[in-house]
Amino acid sequence: xxxxVEELTNGIIAGxxxxxxxxxxxxxxxxxxxFEEGQMLLQALMSHQNKTIRIGITGVPGAGKSTFIxxxxxYLTSKGLKVAVLAIDPSSQVSKGSILGDxxxxxxxxxxxxxxxxxxxxxGKLGGVSRKTRESIILCEAAGYDxxxxxxxxxxxxxxxxxxxxxxxxxxxxxxxxxxxxxxKKGIMELPDLVVVNKxxxxxxxxxxKAKQELNTILHxxxxxxxGWLTEAVLCSSTKESGIEEIWTKIEQFRERVEKNGLFKKRxxxxxxxxxxxxxxxxVERLVFQHPIIKEHISQLESDIIKxxxxxxKSALSVIELFKQVYSS
Amino acid sequence: xxxxVEELTNGIIAGxxxxxxxxxxxxxxxxxxxFEEGQMLLQALMSHQNKTIRIGITGVPGAGKSTFIxxxxxYLTSKGLKVAVLAIDPSSQVSKGSILGDxxxxxxxxxxxxxxxxxxxxxGKLGGVSRKTRESIILCEAAGYDxxxxxxxxxxxxxxxxxxxxxxxxxxxxxxxxxxxxxxKKGIMELPDLVVVNKxxxxxxxxxxKAKQELNTILHxxxxxxxGWLTEAVLCSSTKESGIEEIWTKIEQFRERVEKNGLFKKRxxxxxxxxxxxxxxxxVERLVFQHPIIKEHISQLESDIIKxxxxxxKSALSVIELFKQVYSS
Numbered sequence: 001x002x003x004x005v006e007e008l009t010n011g012i013i014a015g016x017x018x019x020x021x022x023x024x025x026x027x028x029x030x031x032x033x034x035f036e037e038g039q040m041l042l043q044a045l046m047s048h049q050n051k052t053i054r055i056g057i058t059g060v061p062g063a064g065k066s067t068f069i070x071x072x073x074x075y076l077t078s079k080g081l082k083v084a085v086l087a088i089d090p091s092s093q094v095s096k097g098s099i100l101g102d103x104x105x106x107x108x109x110x111x112x113x114x115x116x117x118x119x120x121x122x123x124g125k126l127g128g129v130s131r132k133t134r135e136s137i138i139l140c141e142a143a144g145y146d147x148x149x150x151x152x153x154x155x156x157x158x159x160x161x162x163x164x165x166x167x168x169x170x171x172x173x174x175x176x177x178x179x180x181x182x183x184x185k186k187g188i189m190e191l192p193d194l195v196v197v198n199k200x201x202x203x204x205x206x207x208x209x210k211a212k213q214e215l216n217t218i219l220h221x222x223x224x225x226x227x228g229w230l231t232e233a234v235l236c237s238s239t240k241e242s243g244i245e246e247i248w249t250k251i252e253q254f255r256e257r258v259e260k261n262g263l264f265k266k267r268x269x270x271x272x273x274x275x276x277x278x279x280x281x282x283x284v285e286r287l288v289f290q291h292p293i294i295k296e297h298i299s300q301l302e303s304d305i306i307k308x309x310x311x312x313x314k315s316a317l318s319v320i321e322l323f324k325q326v327y328s329s
Numbered sequence: 330x331x332x333x334v335e336e337l338t339n340g341i342i343a344g345x346x347x348x349x350x351x352x353x354x355x356x357x358x359x360x361x362x363x364f365e366e367g368q369m370l371l372q373a374l375m376s377h378q379n380k381t382i383r384i385g386i387t388g389v390p391g392a393g394k395s396t397f398i399x400x401x402x403x404y405l406t407s408k409g410l411k412v413a414v415l416a417i418d419p420s421s422q423v424s425k426g427s428i429l430g431d432x433x434x435x436x437x438x439x440x441x442x443x444x445x446x447x448x449x450x451x452x453g454k455l456g457g458v459s460r461k462t463r464e465s466i467i468l469c470e471a472a473g474y475d476x477x478x479x480x481x482x483x484x485x486x487x488x489x490x491x492x493x494x495x496x497x498x499x500x501x502x503x504x505x506x507x508x509x510x511x512x513x514k515k516g517i518m519e520l521p522d523l524v525v526v527n528k529x530x531x532x533x534x535x536x537x538x539k540a541k542q543e544l545n546t547i548l549h550x551x552x553x554x555x556x557g558w559l560t561e562a563v564l565c566s567s568t569k570e571s572g573i574e575e576i577w578t579k580i581e582q583f584r585e586r587v588e589k590n591g592l593f594k595k596r597x598x599x600x601x602x603x604x605x606x607x608x609x610x611x612x613v614e615r616l617v618f619q620h621p622i623i624k625e626h627i628s629q630l631e632s633d634i635i636k637x638x639x640x641x642x643k644s645a646l647s648v649i650e651l652f653k654q655v656y657s658s
Contacts, residue, residue: 039643039645039646042640043640060390269635272631272634273635276627276630276645279642279644279645280617280618280627280645281610281614283646283648283649284613284616284649285613287613287649287652287653288609288610288613289609298605298606298609301605302602302605305598305601305605306598306602311375312601312608313368313369313608316609316612319609319612320609320613320616323613324616327656328656328657
């Protein structure tokens with residue numbers, strides 16, 4: 001780290017993109033030293049939070065999330081808003097690569113100086129990603145970004161994690177995937193504040209209209225995730241750029257509604273509590289797994305378990321005993 | 330719990346389904362008392378592990394996982410094997426319901442006395458699910474099940490978690506989803522030991538053949554997850570029941586291969602280590618979050634954070650300090 005935490009703080013507040021990128025790298029780091037510096041940075045940026053909206057975007061691979069973000073983000077920057085895109089990339093744990101690393105997925109937005117795109121490899125550790133994405137959001141907000149788009153791939157657990165980090169959650173669906181809707185509806189359909197039927201153009205238009213109607217029927221019978229807000233399905237064509245403005249209008253209406261009824265504030269507060277709990281867990285785990293004596297003991301147990309000398313359950317309990325001993329002396 | 334741990338142990342070893350179901354409920358429980366009993370149960374069952382194969386099955390919603398498991402499981406029981414299906418259900422955190430609770434998704438298998446189906450709600454906590462699913466596997470194995478099928482929905486993080494619990498990993502793909510393949514390939518395609526192109530029948534047959542060829546081309550350029558094994562794509566029709574036998578033959582070949590080169594054993598050993606680490610984390614978290622003084626402190630911090638008096642980072646550090654104090658006295 002060539003820059004000090006203070007320099008980074010000033011850079012980020014001044015809206016310097018390189019500082020922001022380095023700040024995110026710092027909070028994403030797994031080393032204890034970087035963790036402490038990262039927490040100092042966050043502490044320093046705490047008083048520089050602006051009024052922002054955090055929007056989660058999800059959908060199965062191929063639903064057109066990137067194309068949508070490209071159009072939607074460009075629309076927002078054209079309105080004078082600064083847009084940050086944080087993409088959680090669960091892919092490629094094996095090769096450590098990142099499909100989202102390829103910024104060409106969002107061609108226009110990547111060249112837009114009012115936009116900042118940051119793919120973050122999940123690396124298979126969901127908890128870590130959750131904490132780090134949350135911290136990256138804070139950094140982007142301190143850097144003056146008004147709209148934070150958090151993209152998550154897939155229909156797995158990532159959805160729930162992201163839902164708990166954002167103000168508004170948007171599900172992008174594809175009309176082509178046949179029975180996909182049938183299977184998805186129960187679990188996933190309970191999460192979003194808006195469902196976007198993407199690729200509503202050309203040959204696909206009619207199917208999209210039908211899908212929208214079906215979705216609205218389903219949504220009608222579900223409890224909305226956000227109290228006092230009716231989740232609806234709308235049409236969108238990212239390539240023809242239709243529907244984009246309507247989606248932003250919905251989000252603005254949503255924001256007004258939840259600010260009025262106090263839910264916006266309440267949700268962010270809940271999210272902070274969750275963040276605190278995650279941070280505590282992370283630190284406590286360090287106390288265990290990075291203590292030299294405990295580390296040694298664990299590695300002995302591992303070899304005993306493999307030899308069949310010891311069960312996993314008993315081993316875990318013996319680690320806990322040792323942990324208590326070590327920290328009581 | 331009316332049955333004692335000893336009674337449960339005996340019931341499970343005797344292959345009693347009700348005992349097995351209760352045992353799983355016990356290890357899935359979040360209470361400390363049940364945790365301890367669950368660990369005693371696992372300890373008691375430790376010496377009753379048989380030769381089994383653990384197969385992870387994944388695919389996007391609508392890919393036909395349930396229909397596949399229904400056919401595949403029925404094929405296996407017809408060969409005299411006992412089959413357990415553990416389905417991780419990431420859905421419906423909001424309503425606490427479970428789409429997979431509906432056993433009619435696997436109609437034949439649900440009526441088959443050589444099969445045991447158990448859906449487990451993920452409840453939004455991935456780590457917990459991972460530990461609990463692992464323990465449920467042990468229980469099923471002690472109860473005499475030869476093949477353990479672990480189903481996971483989606484293309485998110487769940488895949489990685491399940492991949493790390495099983496011997497063999499199977500990805501089911503659907504040919505209809507158009508560009509789905511394009512987007513998926515990099516991340517997901519690195520995980521499976523076999524890719525099954527499902528619904529290869531009727532109108533879909535030709536597209537399935539084409540998809541299989543494309544997939545094999547892609548797989549050819551990827552590093553297989555399992556060293557010494559070439560991941561291939563095969564066709565399957567769960568409704569017409571074709572391809573099922575070929576898939577089982579592949580799995581048997583795989584097993585022979587990895588048993589010979591030591592990878593089977595090595596992988597299970599690695600998985601036990603990971604399980605140990607997860608258990609330790611869970612227990613340490615209990616030490617923090619269930620200690621009355623620390624609990625009180627955390628709730629005070631939460632209200633300070635909300636009032637803007639305190640940052641999340643500093644709060645977490647103060648909890649760690651208190652934790653050290655509490656356990657050193």
